[in-house]
Amino acid sequence: MNFGDTCDGIEANYKQAMVPTSTAAPTVAGCGGREKGLGYMKTSFFIVAQMTGVGFLALPKALANSGWVGIVMILIFCVSVAFAVTRLGRSWVILEERWPQYRQPSRQPYMEIAERAFGSIARKICFWCVVATLLGYCIAFTILIGGMLNRLVPTLSICEWILIVTLILCPATFLESPKDFWQASVVAVIATTVSVIVIIVQLMLDIPLHPNPAHPTPSAASFSLGFSAILFAFGGASAFPTLQNDMEDRRDWWKSVCVGFSVILSLYMPVAVSGYVIIGVDVEDNIMGSVSEGILVIIAIAFVIVNLMGTYVICLNPVDQAFEELFNVPNSFNWKRVLVRTSIVLLVAFVCLAIPDFGIILNFFGGSTITILSFIFPPLMYMWLIDMKGEDNQWPQITIPLWERAYLWTIVFVGVVGGITSTVAALMKILTPETFGHSCLVHFNLGYED
Template sequence: MGIHMSESSGLLTSYTSYNGKAETPATLAESADGCFRDDEKDETCSVDSEKRAHKGLSVGLATMFLLAEMAGAGLLNVPKAVANVGWGGLPLIVLLCLAVGFAGTRLGLCWVLLEERWPEYRAPCRRPYPAIARRALGKAGQIVAEVSMEVTLFGAATVYLMVSSQIINDLLGSLVPSLSQCSWTLILGAVLCPSTWFSTPKDFWGAPLFAMTATLLACLVVVVEVVLEKGEHDPPEFPAPTFNSFFLGFSSILFALGGSSIFPTIQNDMKNRAQFPESVVITFLSLLAIYLPLCAICYGILGTNGTPENIISAVSGPAVKVTQVFLLCHFLFAFSIVINPINQAIENYFNVPSDTFSVRRVVVRSSIMVMEVLVGFTIPDFSKILDLIGGSTVALMSFVLPPICYLRLSAVRGLDGLPLRVVPKWEVVALWVVVMVGVVGGVGSTWSALSTIISEQSFASSCFSPQTFL
C-alpha cells in the first residue's frame, strides 16, 4: 500500500500551489489550463466553468463505494463458483483477487498520468475509463472500452432485475402462488420503467452504507444458518471439476471481483485521485475477508450437490426473510444506478437532449427496459448472464485493458521529452502475466458460459415457454 502511494505521489511532485503547499493536480486545473495542450482534444472530458470541488470522496468513502458496487450479486453466486471449481476455488479467489487488485491500482495510476500530461483531465470527466483507453490505445481503444462498459452495465442491470424478481417470488410466492418468477420479472420491469425516465440522484451518500449493511448481513445470516441447519442437508459431495464447471466458476469469481469498469468513475470523484490505489488495496483485502469464510463454510457443509446458484436459497427462516428484504432494496437501487449510464449513452447516440424531459427520452429509456426484460425472459437464470459477462467484458476491463493502458501511458513522453514513468522489469512481467491470465481465463469462461446458455436445457427453462411463465 505504501509503495502504491509513493508511486502516485511521485507523479504529482511537479504540482505545487502558489503558497507553497502541495496539492493535487485537480486543485490547480484553472492555473495550469492552457500551459500545454495537444492539438487533439478528448470529447469525453472538457474544461469548463465547472471545476472540481475541493471537497470530494476520501479514501474510506471511496472504499465504501467500491465495496458496495462489487460485493452485491456476486456474493450470492460466489459459493456456487467455488463448488464448480472444487477446493481449488479458494486459492483461485485469492489469486484472482491479487491479480485484479494489482491491475486496479495500475488503472488508478493511469488517471494520475493523464492529469500530469493533459490538463483537461483535471476537470470533471463524464467517461473516465474510455478517456484512459483513448490516450493509451487511440480511438479504437476508446470504442472497445465504451462498448465493454455498456455491455457490462447492461448485463449487471439484467442480473439485478433477475435477482430482484427471484427474491420477490421467494417472499410473496406463498401469498400469490399463481405468479411465477417470470411473471414477477414482467411486473417489476413495468413498475421500474417510469423511474428510469428521470435522472438518478448523483449524491446519495447513504447508498453505499446501506449496500454494505445488506451485504454483510446476508453473509452473516447465510453462514450462521448453514451451520445451524447442517444436519438437514444431504451429505456433501466433492467431485473433481470438469472443463466447463471450472471455467464457469472462474467467470463467476471474475464477476464477483470485476468492478474495474467503475474504478475511474469513483476515482474521478475523489479529492485526491493519487490516493485511489490505497482504496483499491483496502477494497480487495475486504473482499477476501468476506468471500473466503463464506465460500469455505458453505462448500464444506453443502458440497457441490447442495450449493445452489443463489446461496440464499440454501437457507430459510425469519432472519433470511429480513435479509432478503435488505438485499431487494439494495438491488433495486443498484439497478437504477447501473441502468442510468446506459440510458445516457443511448440518448447521446440518438441525439436526445439530456437537459429536458421529452417523449423521445421516454421512448428510448422504455425501449432499453423492454430489452432488459426480454433478455431476462430468454435467460431467467441470473447466474448464466453473470457467467457470460464475467468471462467476457469484465475479464477485458479488469485483466486486459488496465495493464496495457498503464504500460502505454507510462511510455508517453512528458514536457521534458522523457517517458512519464519508467516501469520496473518485474512489474512489466507481472502485468503481462495478469493480461495472459485474463485472456486465457476469459476465453475459456466465455466459451463455457455460451455453451450453457445455448444448451437444450437452457431453452426449456426460458420464460417464453408457457409452462415456465405460468
C-alpha cells in the same frame, strides 16, 4: 505491495519538467483536491456495493465447480484485480496531467483512457465492453430480485416480478451521477453484511441436513464455469473510473480500493467456504436456494433485495451517461434523459424475460467482457501510457519496476487464457435447448424454480 505511491510523485515530476519553461510550476488539478465530490471512504462504499450485489451469492457454486483450488483463486483474483484497478486509477491521473481537458468531470473516463492508450478503435471496443458488462450486471440483478420476490410471494411468477421490479427501479435511474445517491451504496453495504451473517448462521443450522457433502474433482468444463463466476464476483472495474471521476481528491483512489477490496474479501470468503464445505457439489447457483426456509432466510432475502436494487442503480448509471454522451443529451434533468434511461431499463427487462437464469448470465459476462475490463485492459493501458513519449519528450519520464511489469503481464495472461475457456463453456451452456425452453417469452407463466 504499494498501491498508492503515484500521484504525488507524478506531480513532482510534472512540475520539475515544466520549470524550464515557467517560473511558477503549474498545479495538476486532477492530483489535488476538488471543491465538491466523494471522499475516499464514501467511494469505498461504492466499490463494495458495486461488486457484492451478486458475487457472494454465486461463490459457493463457483467453488463447487472449481474445487478446493477455487479458494486460492478467490484470494489471487482479489489481490490481482485490486492491483490492476489502482493502475487504472493511475492511468486517469496521467491523462489529467498530459491533457488538461481531462481535469474536468468526464462521462466516459474508461473509454478516454483506452483511446489515449491505443486509439479510437480501442475506445469503441472498450465502450461496448463497458456497456455490455454493466448491462449484464443489471440483468443478473433483476433476475435475482424477481426470483427472490417469487420465493416470498409465489402467487406471481418470476416473469411477472421482473416486470414489477423494472417499473419500481426505472425512476431511480434518472438521478445524474453516483455523488447524487451515495446513500444507496451505504445501504447496499449494510444489507450485504447482514445477509452474509444470516446466510452463514443458517448454513451452520443446516449442517445436519447435509451429513455427507460431496467434493469431487472438477472437470475442465465445470472448472471453467467456476473460473468465470469468480471473475464475475470481482468484475466492477467497468464503473470504477466513473467513481474516481466523482472523487474530491482523485489521489485517494488507491485508499478506496484498499478499503473496498478488504471488505469485499471479508464478505466473500466466509460465504463461499461455508457453503461449499457444508453442502458440497450440490449447492445451487444462488446460495439462497440451498438454505432451509425460515425467518432468517426471509430476513436475508429482504436485505439482498435492498442491496441489489441499490446496486442496480449504481451499475446502470455509467451506461446511462455513456448513451447520453452518444446522443448529445444535455447534462441536466430533461425529457431526453428520461427517454434514454427508460429505453435502457426496458432493454434490460427484455433480456431478463428472454433468459431468466442468472447463473447463465453470470458465467457468460464473467468470462468475456468482465475479464477484458478487469484483467486485460487496465494493465495494458497503464503500461502503454507509461511507455508513451510526447512530442519532443516533454512528458516526464516514469518507469515501472520490473517486478510490477511482470506481475501486470501475468494478470493479462491469466485473463486471456481463463477468459477464452470460460466464455466457450458459458456459450455451450447458453445454446442448450433447456435454456431456450425456460424463456419467459415462450412461457410467460413460468414460476421461480429453487
